[in-house]
Amino acid sequence: MDFMFLVFAALAVIGGLVMAFHHSIVHSAFALVGALFGIAGLYWTLGADFLGALQLLLYVGGVTVLLLFGVMLTTRDSARISTFRYMLMAPVVGMLAYFMLNTLRGVYAVVSELGVDAAEAAPTTERIGEAFLDPDVFLLPFEVAAVLLLLVLIGAVTVARRGSSDEGAA
Amino acid sequence: MTLAAAQNSVPLEHWLTLSGVLFTLGLCGVMMRRNVILVLMSVEIMLNAANVALVVFNKYLIANAPEGVALDGQVFVFFTIAVAAAEAAVALVIAMALFRRLDTVNVDDVANLRW
Numbered sequence: 001m002d003f004m005f006l007v008f009a010a011l012a013v014i015g016g017l018v019m020a021f022h023h024s025i026v027h028s029a030f031a032l033v034g035a036l037f038g039i040a041g042l043y044w045t046l047g048a049d050f051l052g053a054l055q056l057l058l059y060v061g062g063v064t065v066l067l068l069f070g071v072m073l074t075t076r077d078s079a080r081i082s083t084f085r086y087m088l089m090a091p092v093v094g095m096l097a098y099f100m101l102n103t104l105r106g107v108y109a110v111v112s113e114l115g116v117d118a119a120e121a122a123p124t125t126e127r128i129g130e131a132f133l134d135p136d137v138f139l140l141p142f143e144v145a146a147v148l149l150l151l152v153l154i155g156a157v158t159v160a161r162r163g164s165s166d167e168g169a170a
Numbered sequence: 171m172t173l174a175a176a177q178n179s180v181p182l183e184h185w186l187t188l189s190g191v192l193f194t195l196g197l198c199g200v201m202m203r204r205n206v207i208l209v210l211m212s213v214e215i216m217l218n219a220a221n222v223a224l225v226v227f228n229k230y231l232i233a234n235a236p237e238g239v240a241l242d243g244q245v246f247v248f249f250t251i252a253v254a255a256a257e258a259a260v261a262l263v264i265a266m267a268l269f270r271r272l273d274t275v276n277v278d279d280v281a282n283l284r285w
């Protein structure tokens with residue numbers, strides 16, 4: 001458990017460092033991916049399996065892609081990416097990720113066989129879902145969050161629409 | 171020691187230090203960087219630092235509730251993540267509008283309301 005904490009904490013802190021101080025914004029974005037992945041791992045270390053999955057889906061998968069789109073749309077001379085070099089890199093990175101995941105799975109198997117606390121808290125999904133749908137607990141905030149997301153959807157489309165009224169001569 | 175805390179070999183202080191370090195990194199990014207997208211990324215890191223603290227406190231402090239492990243902290247993190255996603259979407263749209271209108275994403279250049 002200590003080992004997993006160190007690995008994921010180092011990933012998160014190094015990612016955060018690179019994100020905050022690297023001069024290239026694209027590198028910063030990818031460092032952010034690393035940091036968010038590390039934090040997802042920390043959630044798993046804490047036995048919060050649902051939150052770890054949520055972190056991966058929403059942050060690593062969603063928010064980061066949104067941020068990269070933002071970088072692309074707001075950078076004038078967008079980063080000249082030499083596609084060929086990165087195509088050579090891709091299989092190497094893929095294999096690295098594969099071995100890393102295998103190692104992690106092995107580590108997780110060892111950890112869960114030792115009976116460390118992950119089993120005590122996880123799985124949390126069912127209990128979190130019941131808390132959301134219980135009128136005495138979190139039903140109202142849950143509905144408010146849904147309304148908020150709908151508002152954001154409509155608001156974002158309205159503001160981003162090309163030729164909206166406040167666009168002027170731009 | 172509570173059951174959960176006794177089984178967990180990482181002390182609470184380490185988690186809180188980690189959370190504080192992440193928050194500080196995000197704060198550095200917000201204060202030092204001038205690209206509005208990067209400021210947004212730093213805010214996301216700060217939110218995540220707070221989320222880590224919430225989950226840790228949920229595990230270490232609430233976990234010894236008599237009727238089992240309460241999950242309020244994790245539910246709060248769920249809401250934080252939802253709000254953070256909404257915030258990211260709106261902020262990116264604002265950055266795009268800013269770029270189209272003023273042709274810049276430098277926060278120092280956007281001083282129209284300053285007097």
